Amino acid sequence: MTEEKLVRGIGRWDLTAIVINSIIGAGIFGLPSKVFAQIGSYSLYAFAACALIIGLIVLCHAEVGSRFSATGGAYLYAKEAFGPTAAFEVGWLYWIVRMATFAANVNLFVTYTGVFWPSAADPMNRIVIIVAVLGLLTLINIVGVRQATIFTNVVTVGKLVPLLLFAVIGLFYLQPQNFNFDVVPQYTSFSSAVLILIYAFVGFEVAVIPAGEMKDPQKNLPFALFFALAAVTALYILVQIVSIGTLPGLATSERPLADAATGFIGPAGAMLIAAGALISILGNQNVGLLGGSRILYAMGERGELPAFLAKTSEKFRTPHVAILVNALIILVFATQTSFLGALGIATITRLMIFATTCLSLIVFRRRSDIPQAKFTAPFGVASAILSIALIVWLLTNVDFGKEGLPIIVVAAVGLILYLFYRYYRRSKTEIMKNKSICILVIGLCSLSAAAQSSIVPIVELKFRGLMGGVQNGKWIAAARVAPKLKKETEFVLVGRNGVEEGGVTMGKKGEKEDVCQDFTRFDFELEQDHGVAIGSSAKWDPVPRIPKPIDLNNATYKTVVANYLKKKGIAKTTIKLTEAFRVDLEGDGVEEIILAATYYKKGLDASAAVGDYSVVLVRKVVGKVVTDHMLTGDFILKKIDFGAPSEHHISAIADLNGDGKMEVVLYGFYYEGDFASAYEMRAGKPVMIKEFEIGCGV
Secondary structure: OOOOOOOOOOOOHHHHHHHHHOOOHHHHHHHHHHHHHHHHHHHHHHHHHHHHHHHHHHHHHOOOHHHOOOOOOHHHHHHHHHHHHHHHHHHHHHHHHHHHHHHHHHHHHHHOOOOOHHHHHHHHHHHHHHHHHHHHHHHHHHOOOHHHHHHHHHHHHHHHHHHHHHHHHHHHOOOHHOOOOOOOHHHHHHHHHHHHHEEEEEHHHHHHHHHHHEHHHHHHHHHHHHHHHHHHHHHHHHHHHHHHOOOOOHHHHHOHHHHHHHHOOOOHHHHHHHHHHHHHHHHHHHHHHHHHHHHHHHHHOOOOOOOOHOOOOOOOOHHHHHHHHHHHHHHHHHHHHHOOOHHHHHHHHHHHHHHHHHHHHHHHHHOOOOOOOOOOOHHHHHHHHHHHHHHHHHHHHHHHHHHHHHHHHHHHHHHHHHHHHHHHHOOHHHHHHHHHHHHHHHHHHHHHHHHHHHOOOEEEOOEEEEEEEOOOEEEEEEHHHHHHHOEEEEEEEOOOOOEEEEEEEEEOOOOOOOOOOOOEEEOOOOOOOOOOEEEEEOOOOOOOOOEOOOOOHHHHHHHHHHHHHHHHHOOOOOOOOOOOOOOOOOOOOOOOOEEEEOOOOOOOOOOEEOOEEEEEEEEEEEOOOEOOOOOOOOOOOOOOOOOOEEEEEEEEEEEEOOOOOOEEEEEEOOOEEEEEEEEEEEEEEEEEEEHEEEEEOO
């Protein structure tokens, strides 16, 4: 193993910045609400427990890493401890995780960019942003590792400042009544919460990969790991304290830090947090590209992947080929997927890789042919065994039927690739073999990305009817979706105020209706009178912005309805708001008002009196012009003795297709039937999604 081709330009504090950047990514900007929803104020203890587990794992990484000065990280440790095949699997799985995570986070970067550029999520703009971010980071990494670490240092400061300001300023606005430790969470809930939080702490392992480019890695690596972990843990706990203490609705918030900052700083606080999130993701992506490309470099150098991956630039002395191949595959993933729902899979895979490093510590302590450790972990073997036991404990909370199978498939693909290349290494046609492997790698990754684009079913929960589905952002009618669904499907429940309590549930496809043959009903083990169920295979945030309820006695909005009814010919009637919300539907920074109002003097039946009505409106502000748009409505101008007047309600407000914009889902019913529909905003006006109109009745 030769490392002279690489520049040792990463110093102690550079390495510390890399570790901090690797850990603090997108997770801390969203996980505080997720873990609070599971175990409430005890989430503070979950952060501490998670830090303790990661601390033990870091001990093992610090000792094992101090034995080597070569590039490779966990891949290198597995190779020395267990042989080349196990090492390839470790390196392959970790590289896949880095690529998928990079692709996910670059799409998340697009979403956060929408706070400043409302049309960022438009298809062409999205691709432009992805290419620009990836191109910038690729160029920085090719130009030189020193430039990459300088960039890392800068963005580390850029991401920490907003988080520190949030934590420090927020401490002065804490509301003690928000903290409640009366109800102790169950064992399973607490361990599941810790497993979720692991995602916020992982990433430190990236720092051990480019050891061939570090100054005195045996001494600087342990220092950087422990200092960074201590700093990050303290910051995380402070952030959670402020989140709980300043945001009463933390459990349902999708952007908890931004929502909390809005409360005690104002709109500028939300902008500050959004900027911090962008910088955080950018810095994390830079570290991910650095670590991912070095895995390819290490595999190429050791003859387990094509040798051209180990080539370095004569001018910059960086593995430019590995960096470019890395970037190309990321581009395939990123442009074919939205925000990848891979938190569970990525975390599980990382824990498995962590376990191999902990096992390596035990193996290396029993061998004399391995370089001496420059750092000796206290109670080293005991720490390794305890780390493995804790990892097993965390993995007992995993749904292996859902998350374990993809990992097995990816591992099998890696093994096939490894054996395929070993066979081709014996061939005399070196050029052809390299091309074959390169094409195979890119092809497999392209197929993996395409496989993620499954149809996501959408079910309206009032009447349990399948509205349709979404594939690659496109609407698909229910008639095309139903035959492709399994008997049981896992769904995420979304109501009018965000993801519903309970989060995920199973839905069972019902039998065909006698009256409505084209109506597919789903049965759920829950009582839910509104909302939508979105297939859990969705790779986007269904509630990018939380709808805020409006007082149903608000005189201003009653007047809005009254004025609209006058335009429709109803001058005198009772104004009764049934649902009212304020939310930014288009992600352009301007909130729309959504109003539902219904009044039938004798209740809804086959008859109706003059002045009865049911209507749903969207109030839109464009510049200084305010316009009211009707989504749907019934206006009774003549007495109806027997007919089918309808009543309309808001069922859910959610992003149904992953474009960053939120759709309004309505349900309605009449004398002997019911129906549902969905509307999206196009050029500032609501338009009904024709594929999502369903109904059943006589």
